[in-house]
Amino acid sequence: MQHRRFNPRNIWKYVLSVVLVVIYCMPLYVMLNMAFKSMTDSSSRLSPPKELFWGNFAQLFQEGSIVRALINTLVITVFTVLIEVVLGCMAAYPLARHRSRFNKLINAVMMGVMMIPPLSILVGVYSTLVSLHATSTFWGMIIVSAAFGLPMPIYFFTKFITTIPRSLDEAAQIDGCNTLQVFFHVILPQMKPAIATIVILNGVGMWNEYGYALYILQKPSMYTLTLTISQYFSSGGANNLNGAAAAACIATLPMIIMYLFLQRYFIQGTVDSAVKG
Amino acid sequence: MSKTLRTLRKSRINLFYVPALVLMLLFVAYPFAQAIHLSFTNWNGYSQTMHAVGFANYVSMLHDPNLRTAFINTLIYGFGSAFFQNVLGLLFALFLNSRFRGHSIVRTFIYLPVMISGLIMGYIIYYFVQYDGGIFNEILGWFGAAPVDFMAQRWRAVLIITAINIWQYAGISMVIYMAGLQSIPTTYYEAARIDGAGTLRCFWSITLPLITPAMATAVVMNLIGGLKLFDVIMALTGGGPGFATNSLSTYISNQYFNAQRAGYSAAVGIATFLLIVLVAGIFNHLFATRELEA
Numbered sequence: 001m002q003h004r005r006f007n008p009r010n011i012w013k014y015v016l017s018v019v020l021v022v023i024y025c026m027p028l029y030v031m032l033n034m035a036f037k038s039m040t041d042s043s044s045r046l047s048p049p050k051e052l053f054w055g056n057f058a059q060l061f062q063e064g065s066i067v068r069a070l071i072n073t074l075v076i077t078v079f080t081v082l083i084e085v086v087l088g089c090m091a092a093y094p095l096a097r098h099r100s101r102f103n104k105l106i107n108a109v110m111m112g113v114m115m116i117p118p119l120s121i122l123v124g125v126y127s128t129l130v131s132l133h134a135t136s137t138f139w140g141m142i143i144v145s146a147a148f149g150l151p152m153p154i155y156f157f158t159k160f161i162t163t164i165p166r167s168l169d170e171a172a173q174i175d176g177c178n179t180l181q182v183f184f185h186v187i188l189p190q191m192k193p194a195i196a197t198i199v200i201l202n203g204v205g206m207w208n209e210y211g212y213a214l215y216i217l218q219k220p221s222m223y224t225l226t227l228t229i230s231q232y233f234s235s236g237g238a239n240n241l242n243g244a245a246a247a248a249c250i251a252t253l254p255m256i257i258m259y260l261f262l263q264r265y266f267i268q269g270t271v272d273s274a275v276k277g
Numbered sequence: 278m279s280k281t282l283r284t285l286r287k288s289r290i291n292l293f294y295v296p297a298l299v300l301m302l303l304f305v306a307y308p309f310a311q312a313i314h315l316s317f318t319n320w321n322g323y324s325q326t327m328h329a330v331g332f333a334n335y336v337s338m339l340h341d342p343n344l345r346t347a348f349i350n351t352l353i354y355g356f357g358s359a360f361f362q363n364v365l366g367l368l369f370a371l372f373l374n375s376r377f378r379g380h381s382i383v384r385t386f387i388y389l390p391v392m393i394s395g396l397i398m399g400y401i402i403y404y405f406v407q408y409d410g411g412i413f414n415e416i417l418g419w420f421g422a423a424p425v426d427f428m429a430q431r432w433r434a435v436l437i438i439t440a441i442n443i444w445q446y447a448g449i450s451m452v453i454y455m456a457g458l459q460s461i462p463t464t465y466y467e468a469a470r471i472d473g474a475g476t477l478r479c480f481w482s483i484t485l486p487l488i489t490p491a492m493a494t495a496v497v498m499n500l501i502g503g504l505k506l507f508d509v510i511m512a513l514t515g516g517g518p519g520f521a522t523n524s525l526s527t528y529i530s531n532q533y534f535n536a537q538r539a540g541y542s543a544a545v546g547i548a549t550f551l552l553i554v555l556v557a558g559i560f561n562h563l564f565a566t567r568e569l570e571a
Contacts, residue, residue: 013377020369023444024386027401030412034404045404045412083300091294098290106294113305115554117505119526120546123322123539124312125304147304150297179290208394210508211526215534226396230512233400241404248397255392263385266392270449271456274494 031252034245041242056246066250068221069228076141076213076224077206081199083146088153088198089191093183095154096161097169107158114151119211126215134216141216145206153198156273160194161187197269200262207255225251315543322539334544343520344545347528350435351504351549354524355556357439358446358503363495365443366450367488373451374458384455388448395445399512402441406513428514431521438522441509446502450495457491458484493564497557504553525549 030045035056037049060066095107118125125144126135134140164187172186210226217223223231229251232244259266316334320327338344369387373380390398405412406427414424428434465483474482507526510516516523516531523531525545532542 007377010377013372013375014379016372017377017379017383020383021386024389027398027405028389030404031401044415045410046415087297087300091297094290094293103291106298110297110301113301115557116305116309116550117501117526117553119505119507119529120550120553121305121309121312121543122529123315123533123543123546124308124310126533127315127539128304128308128311143300144304147300150301154294154297183293204392208396210394210396210511211530214511215530226394226508229397229400233403233512244400245404248400252393252397256389259389259392260385263388267384267388267452270391270452274449274453274498 028256031245031248034242035249037242039240039242056243057250059243060246060250065220065223065228065231066225066247069223069225070250072138072217072222073207073224076138076145076209077203079138079142080145080149080206081203083142084149084153084202085195085198087146088150088157089188089195091150091154092157092161093187096158097166110151110154113148114155116148118148122211122215125212129216136217136219136222138217138222141213144212144216145209149202149205152273153202156198157191157194160191164190196265197272200266200269201273204255204266312543312546315540316547318540320539320543321537322533322542323537327540330540334541335548337541338544338548343523344528346431346520347523347525350523351506351525351552353435354439354442354506355500355504358442358506359496359499361439361443362447362450362499362503363492365447366495367454367492369447369451370454370458371484374455384451387451390445391448393445395442395506395508396512398441398445399509402437402509403513406437428522429518431518434514434518434522438506438509438513439503441513442503442506445509446499450499453491453495453498454488457488461487489564493561496564497560500556500560501553504549504556525552 033048034045036052036054037043038053038055041049041053043049091110095103129135129140129144132140134143168186169182172182177185208226209224210230213224213227217227220231229244229247232240232247315327317329317331318327319330319333373384403411408414408424408426411427413427417424427437461484465487466479469479469483504524505526506524507530510522510524510527514522516527520528520531526549529542529546529549532538532545536542
């Protein structure tokens with residue numbers, strides 16, 4: 001890579017860059033700004049706080065619902081993504097290696113599921129959960145999310161396994177591996193980057209999930225971050241927008257920090273999963 | 278070993294996808310069938326009894342002014358977002374692809390809002406559009422202009438919601454286009470330059486045709502995302518004032534949980550599903566034929 005020097009002809013690029021960065025940082029700046037100001041601070045929302053005020057955060061942790069929401073969200077995200085990865089890998093293996101007509105049909109069915117916007121069949125999902133007594137349960141939330149989230153990993157993993165040379169499978173079989181052993185010793189170890197992509201993409205998706213959580217998790221003790229945040233902003237939160245901003249910080253910072261450290265994987269994952277194979 | 282036994286042994290591998298299939302059948306396919314069934318009833322969402330009403334729900338959709346509003350809004354959210362996200366995404370990608378010092382920092386920040394829940398982003402934007410003390414009104418005040426109640430009027434509110442969605446997710450189109458641009462061999466441009474092609478000519482004749490696959494992906498992704506829009510609307514207006522900013526998604530949940538018209542809500546859901554499948558299908562087809570020509 002060649003060494004780039006500052007070029008005066010590029011000055012407009014730097015001006016435009018600064019404008020773009022400012023536009024894209026503004027909301028986050030305002031969120032942080034509000035979070036570190038006391039409720040009684042009536043200065044402009046654009047001006048930085050004179051000194052960092054930690055009271056909003058202290059109050060949030062004292063009250064405790066944000067901590068519970070963090071734990072709830074973490075539990076739901078981890079288990080949903082775990083189910084998606086395990087079942088997704090398992091399903092992709094035969095679909096990539098055993099291309100019978102029947103399996104092509106199964107594949108088509110799964111891709112069809114990908115087209116269904118979850119909220120459009122809200123009534124059906126919710127009434128199904130009611131009859132299973134699964135409303136306001138974590139497992140209900142996890143299993144519904146996993147079911148709707150599965151087609152993407154299956155599609156992605158299938159595409160990925162197809163690129164692993166079949167001769168590797170055959171070599172292992174000649175050495176006496178059965179199908180299961182081929183899967184665990186040959187296929188799975190190579191799937192690490194694909195699994196990382198899915199963990200990142202679906203993990204962010206679940207962390208930020210709102211549509212279904214709103215209806216499935218109706219007990220306040222089960223609220224996820226998005227539900228808790230909406231509590232802060234809607235009910236009486238309008239009086240304490242500073243506290244609400246602090247809560248929004250706690251909800252978003254884990255994702256933002258992870259993104260800043262692993263951004264290459266986040267961006268590559270988006271591209272890989274989007275580009276049609 | 279007999280032939281059937283061998284095929285049986287070979288297809289034992291298929292057992293691997295059974296768990297995934299069962300999960301999807303139980304929690305997607307069955308609810309889907311259930312939703313179709315309920316859309317032909319007058320169920321209110323909680324009582325034990327319901328009556329079949331035939332196509333009554335679908336007929337009343339035609340005469341529901343609130344649904345018409347939600348439908349038109351959804352088209353604006355969907356097509357408006359997709360159009361501007363792609364124009365912006367492509368412009369950003371071209372800009373960042375011109376390789377200057379620090380271009381990757383700009384990319385980092387443009388993609389950053391994708392990490393944040395649409396709901397929380399909506400709430401953060403509330404700090405800007407709030408009538409009392411909102412940042413936009415403060416800025417208007419600097420110029421001596423009267424404060425504006427941004428979310429009180431239908432069209433203004435719909436445009437603001439669309440704009441937030443465009444701004445927040447333009448980064449996705451941008452990274453898809455950046456990958457597309459990087460896959461174009463630079464020799465093409467060098468050859469064109471020798472033949473005397475200018476920058477614009479290069480763009481129309483090389484860049485645009487060769488990034489059609491990236492465009493197909495980005496357009497369809499953004500369309501589906503915009504047509505499903507839910508979180509931002511819930512955060513900023515909850516579908517209001519009245520029903521003015523509802524999308525089909527927010528209207529579905531409103532009819533089910535607030536109006537207790539579960540049967541009707543199911544019918545609207547099925548219609549929404551068909552709309553999205555139709556739009557995605559049309560655009561996939563359009564791009565597929567374009568790729569063949571290119």
